[in-house]
Amino acid sequence: MLKSEKQLQKLMEKAVLKDTLFSSIDDVAKISELSDRASEVQFPQFAIDHISRLKGLEAGASVLKALHTLELLLADKNTSITSGEVLRPDLVCINAEQESIVVFELKKESQTGRQALTELLAYEQEIKNILPLVANYDFNFVLVSPEWSTLMDHAVSAAITWSNRKILCLKSVGTSKKLRLETYMPSAWKVTGAVHFPETAMPCVTVCLYEKDAYAPKEDLIEEEGDEDDIPDARLFTALELMAREGDRTGGHGFAILWKDHFSHSLCKYNITVCGVSPFSLFHASRQRGNILETDGHLVSKLDDYLRHHDPAGHSNSLTDIATTASSILEEIADPMLEGFSTWNAERTALETRAEPLMCEFWGSFGEYARDYVTSPAVRKHRRNTILNGLGNWRDPAVGVPLVRSFTRPDLFVDGNVRCSDAFRFGKLVGLDWTLRLNIRQSDNPQLRCRFIWNRIELMAAVDEMRLLADAAENVASPENPLRFYDDPMLGEDADLYAFLDWLHIEFFQNSPMHNHFFDLGLEGCLAFDRKRSGLFTDPVPQEWMERISGDLSVAASIVLSSYRQLYEENGLWGELTQYYQLLLKLMKLRKNFAVSRLSGLNPEEILNYWDVILEASDHVLEPVFHAHAAVATATIDWDWLKQGVDEMRERGVKNPGVTLLPNGQVVSGELSPMGTIFEMQIENPELEVVFMDQSNGIGFMRVVTWQDLKDGAVF
Numbered sequence: 039m040l041k042s043e044k045q046l047q048k049l050m051e052k053a054v055l056k057d058t059l060f061s062s063i064d065d066v067a068k069i070s071e072l073s074d075r076a077s078e079v080q081f082p083q084f085a086i087d088h089i090s091r092l093k094g095l096e097a098g099a100s101v102l103k104a105l106h107t108l109e110l111l112l113a114d115k116n117t118s119i120t121s122g123e124v125l126r127p128d129l130v131c132i133n134a135e136q137e138s139i140v141v142f143e144l145k146k147e148s149q150t151g152r153q154a155l156t157e158l159l160a161y162e163q164e165i166k167n168i169l170p171l172v173a174n175y176d177f178n179f180v181l182v183s184p185e186w187s188t189l190m191d192h193a194v195s196a197a198i199t200w201s202n203r204k205i206l207c208l209k210s211v212g213t214s215k216k217l218r219l220e221t222y223m224p225s226a227w228k229v230t231g232a233v234h235f236p237e238t239a240m241p242c243v244t245v246c247l248y249e250k251d252a253y254a255p256k257e258d259l260i261e262e263e264g265d266e267d268d269i270p271d272a273r274l275f276t277a278l279e280l281m282a283r284e285g286d287r288t289g290g291h292g293f294a295i296l297w298k299d300h301f302s303h304s305l306c307k308y309n310i311t312v313c314g315v316s317p318f319s320l321f322h323a324s325r326q327r328g329n330i331l332e333t334d335g336h337l338v339s340k341l342d343d344y345l346r347h348h349d350p351a352g353h354s355n356s357l358t359d360i361a362t363t364a365s366s367i368l369e370e371i372a373d374p375m376l377e378g379f380s381t382w383n384a385e386r387t388a389l390e391t392r393a394e395p396l397m398c399e400f401w402g403s404f405g406e407y408a409r410d411y412v413t414s415p416a417v418r419k420h421r422r423n424t425i426l427n428g429l430g431n432w433r434d435p436a437v438g439v440p441l442v443r444s445f446t447r448p449d450l451f452v453d454g455n456v457r458c459s460d461a462f463r464f465g466k467l468v469g470l471d472w473t474l475r476l477n478i479r480q481s482d483n484p485q486l487r488c489r490f491i492w493n494r495i496e497l498m499a500a501v502d503e504m505r506l507l508a509d510a511a512e513n514v515a516s517p518e519n520p521l522r523f524y525d526d527p528m529l530g531e532d533a534d535l536y537a538f539l540d541w542l543h544i545e546f547f548q549n550s551p552m553h554n555h556f557f558d559l560g561l562e563g564c565l566a567f568d569r570k571r572s573g574l575f576t577d578p579v580p581q582e583w584m585e586r587i588s589g590d591l592s593v594a595a596s597i598v599l600s601s602y603r604q605l606y607e608e609n610g611l612w613g614e615l616t617q618y619y620q621l622l623l624k625l626m627k628l629r630k631n632f633a634v635s636r637l638s639g640l641n642p643e644e645i646l647n648y649w650d651v652i653l654e655a656s657d658h659v660l661e662p663v664f665h666a667h668a669a670v671a672t673a674t675i676d677w678d679w680l681k682q683g684v685d686e687m688r689e690r691g692v693k694n695p696g697v698t699l700l701p702n703g704q705v706v707s708g709e710l711s712p713m714g715t716i717f718e719m720q721i722e723n724p725e726l727e728v729v730f731m732d733q734s735n736g737i738g739f740m741r742v743v744t745w746q747d748l749k750d751g752a753v754f
Contacts, residue, residue, distance in 0.1 A: 046144050046182070046210055047128055049217040051113050054131055059217075060105045063208065067221040072676050073099035075410065080674070081417060082410045083704070084445055086235075086320070089403055090199045090227040091679050097198045098221060101178040101206035104133045104140055117164050127161040138176040139165060144210075145183035145190075154181060155193045158205075179205040186222060195226035200289060229683045231329040232320055234447040239320055240292075240382040241352035242313035243361050246306045247274075247372035270298070270396060271371050274308055277364035278399045281312060284363040285401030290356045291315045293400045293442060295435070297393035300484035304392075308372075311389070312361040313382045313442075316352025318345060328690060353379050360401075383446070387571075390492040391485055398438025408432035408441050424502045439492075440499040450500050453733070454507060454702025455662040458556040459653045461547060462594075464504070465560025466567055467497040471523065472535060473564055478527040490527050498523060507702070508546055511665035517541040548663050552597060556656075559594055563587035570646060579646065588642040595645045596637040598652050599626065601659040603634060618655040625651060667701060667734045675705050677749050683707035684728060693718050696729030696740075697748060703734075710740055 053059040065071075073095040075082070108131040118125045129142035141161050145154040158179050166172050181194065186207070197203040212218035274296055281294050292314040299306055322345060324330040325338075332339055344350075361376060368374040378385065389395075400408040411417055412431050422428050430437040450460050474490040477483075501521060508514045518541075522534045547553040560567065566583040602619045605611050611619055623630060625648045626640060645652065680697055684707050687695035694710040696719075710719075710731045719729045719742055730753055731740040743753050 043144055046217075047114060049212065050129060050142060050144065050182075051110065053217050054108050054110050054129065057107055059108065060102070062212075062217045063102070063105070063219045063221060064211075065102070065221045067098070067223040067678075069095055069098040069206075069221050069223065070102060071674060074674065075414070081421070082407060082414050084403075084407045086232045087227065087229050087683075088679070090195055091223075091676065093199045093202075094195065094223055095676075097204045098206045098223070100175075101140070101180060101204050102221075104136055104138050104178045105180075106133070107135060108133055108140060117161065117168075119164070119168060125160055125164050127157075130161075130165070133178075136176070138178055139169070139172065140178040140180060141165070142180045142182065145181065154183065154190065155197065159197075174202050175204065177204065179203060180208060181205060182208045182210055182219065184210055186224065188226075191224040191226040195224045198224075223678070225682060229329065229686050230320065230324045231327045232323060235315075235445050236319055236323045237383040237446070238381055239316050239323070239352070240313050240445070241316050241357065242311055242378070242380055242382045242385050243353060243357060243376050244378035244385070245310040245312065245361055245368070246375050246377045247308045247310070247368060248305050248375060249307065250371075250373060270296070270308060273367050273371055274310075275397060277367050278310065278397055280364040280367070281310070281360050282399040282401045282405065285360050286405065288356050288359065289402065290360060291402030291404050292357070292360070293398060293404050293438070294360075295395055295438070295442075296397040297389060297395050299392055300394060300488055301392040306372075308396075309393075310361075311378070311382075311385060312357065313385075314352065314354070314357040314360070316350070318350045319352060321345075329686075331690070351379070351381075382442070389488075391489055394484075394488050394491060395435035395439060395495075397433050398435055398442070400432055400438070400441070404445070408438070411441060412437070420506060421502050423498060423505075435491075436495055436498070439495045443496070443499070451503050451507060451702075453700040453704070455700075455733075456507065456547070456553070456665065457662045458552055458656050458660045461553040461557040462560040462653060464500055465557035466564045467493060467500055467560075468535075468538075469561040469564030470568060471497050472530075475527040475530055487527070494523070494525070504546065507665065510667050510701075510703070512668055513548065513664075513666040514545045517545070546663070548665075550663055552660060553663055555590065555597075556594060559587060559590045562590065566646065567649065570649070579643070584642060584646075591642045591645050591649075592638065592640055595626075595640060595652055596634075598622075598656045598659065599628070599637055600634050602655070603632065605659065606630060615658055618651075618658060621651060622655055665701065665735065675749075677745065680705070680707045681728075681745065685724070688724060694729050694740075696731060698731045699734050699754060701734055 050059070053062055073092075110129065110131050112127065112130040114126055114128055116124050116126055117130065127141050128144045129140075131140040131142070132138070133140060141158065143154055143158045143161075158181065162177060162179075165177075181190075183190065186209070194205055194207060198205050207222040207224060208219045209222050210218075211220050278294055278296055285292055292312065294310055294312045296308065296310050298308055318341075321330070321341060325342070330338060332342070358376065362374075365374055399405075409432070412425055417425060418428055424440065425431070425437055426434060432438045432441060449463050452460075470493045471490070474486060474493065478486050478490060501523065505521070508516070517537070519537055521538055521541075522530075524530045542557070543549065543554050547557065563583070563586065566579045566587060569579055569583075599622060602611070602615070602622060605615060606619060619630075622628075623632075626644070628636065684695045684697065687707070687709065692709050696707070696710040698706055698708060698710060700706065710729050719740070721727050721729065721742060726746075727742055727744055728748070729740060730743045730748065731738050732753070733739075747753050
C-alpha cells in the first residue's frame, strides 16, 4: 500500500498530467450505471428513502465525467488572494471542455473526517471568490480517503443530498508505484420504510385572495374595468412561480395549486393552496412501523416526548414563508390572508366540490420528481395520456394533481395487482364520470363541473395504469376500439361506455364473477359511496340511491364475511386476518361462529357505513385477477440499496426480509410473509442468500436464492 500521502499526491498529479486518472478508477460502486435514469422500461418512483442514494449516484457520476482531459492549475499551493491567509488544496484542475473546476482533497491519516470536508468547502469559497458565481454544477469535488468513518459518510451525504454539492468519493487501493482508486458510495441513510406519505404528513395552508374591500358596502364599490373578464390575472401565475423558487431556495419540499372558487358565497374568486412536508409525521410513522426504535440513539425518546406534548402539525415557518413570499404582488390585486391550516388529504376532499384547479407548481424533492416524471423516456413512451399526449407538464392540473396523488399510497392497482377493491374503486370512478356528465347536460352547474374535473383527472390516471397492466398481461386481449373519455362533459356516447364495460368485464377482469360484481357495485352506487367518502354523514343517503345497490351491497359483504368465516373454521386466521375478523364481527354485530345464512339479514345501510373496512378486509382474503405476465424487461436495479434494506430489517428482527418481483415489474425489498404462512425461511449466509418472492402473475412463489442469481437475472 501507499507509504505516505505524498506518494498519493505525486501519483494523482502524474495521472492528471498524463490524462490517465479516469482509467485508474474502478467503478466498483457502479455509480455511472446506476445513475442513468434515461430508461424506457423504468418509471420514476418517488421514494423518500432513495433520495440520498440517488443524489449520491448522480453527483458521483457527474464528477466522474469531468475527470477527462483535466488541466492542472495548482498542486499543494496556496490559493488565497488575501494576504496572511493560507489555503492549500491538494489539486486544483479545470476541465476545459466543460469549463468546470475540479478540486481534489486527499485525506491524511492525521485528519478527521470533519476536517477533510471542511477544507473542501473552504477551498470552494476561495475559488468562488476568484471566479464569482460559479454554478455548483460547475464545481466538482473529489475526496480520496483510505477509510470512511461515520462522520465522513454523514457529512458528505448531507453536502450532496441537501446542499446539492457534487462530490465523488474514492478509496485508494494502489501501491507506491501504481495508482488504483475505487468508487465509494456513502451509506449514511437508514431506511425509514416510508414508501408513501402518511395522511398527516402533508400539511397545507391556503392563501385566500379576498376581493379588494370585500366587506365594504357594495354600492360604494367602483367596479374595475375588466372585472367581468374570466381570465385569471397573470400576476397569480407569477406568484406561484415565486413560491416555487422560494421553496427551492429555502430547501423546502412541497407544491402549490392555484384554483378558482365556484362556491356561490365565497369572497375569494381565486385561492392558492400551499402544501409542505411534516417531518414529525414521517418520524411518527417510522416509530409505529418499528423502523426507528426507542433504543436507536438518545434523540428518539426526546422526540417522542415532544410529539406527545405538542403534537406538531407541520405548519412550520418555512411553509408560511413560502406561502407569503409573493404577498407584495398579490396585494396589488387582492387582500391575501392565510387561512385553512389543514392537511392535503382533508383539503383535497373539500376542494373537489368547489375548486377548479388552474395551475400546479412543485419545489424541492417534489419538484425534482415532477420534472423527472415529465421528461422520463418511459413515461413519454408508455404513459402519453398521463402527460396529455406529450404536450403537458407538471403545471397542468391534469398532470400535476396525479403527481401529487403519487406521493401518497395509491388507491388503485397497488403493486400491479387487480383486487376486488380495485375493481370497486375503478367502477366508482367510471360511474361518477358518466353520472356527472348526465347531470351537467340536464342542469349545468359550476360545482358539478368541479367535481367532474377532479374525478376525471383521477379516472384518466387510473385508465393509464389499467392500460399498462392490460398491455403487460399475455391473457388480456386489446380492445377492438380505443377507450374513449372526453374532456367535455357534453360529449360522450352510451355506445362508447358499453364497449368499454364489455372489454373490462371479459378481458381485464377475466370474467371473474367477484371482480365484476365489485366493479358493478361501484358503478351503480357511485353517488352513495361518494357521499360517504366526503364525510357528509349528517346527510342521509337518498333512499332511491340505496335501493339501486342494496342487493349487490349485501352480496359483496357476504362474500368477504363468509371467506373469513371459512378461514376461522379451518384455523387459518392469524396476524392481521384475526384482527380484521374481530373488527368485522364487532361492526356487523356477529358471533365468531355465526351462521352464513345470517348474512342475508344484514342491514345494507349498516354495510354502507362500514364499507371501507369491509373493502380493506377483502384485500386479504379475495384473490386478485390472474394476469399472465411476460418476462420482465431488462432494467438497472440498485441491488446494493435493496440489500441494505434487507439487512436493516433482519437486524430489527423482521421475519422473512427479502426481495419481491411485483406484477408491475418493480423489484422491492420488504417483509415476505404471504397470507396464511407463519413459518420463517432459513438463510444460512445472509451475505450470499436472500428470500425472493415472485408475484409477477399475482400468485406469490417464495424461495431462497443467491444475491448473485438476482443480479444476473437468473430468477426472473
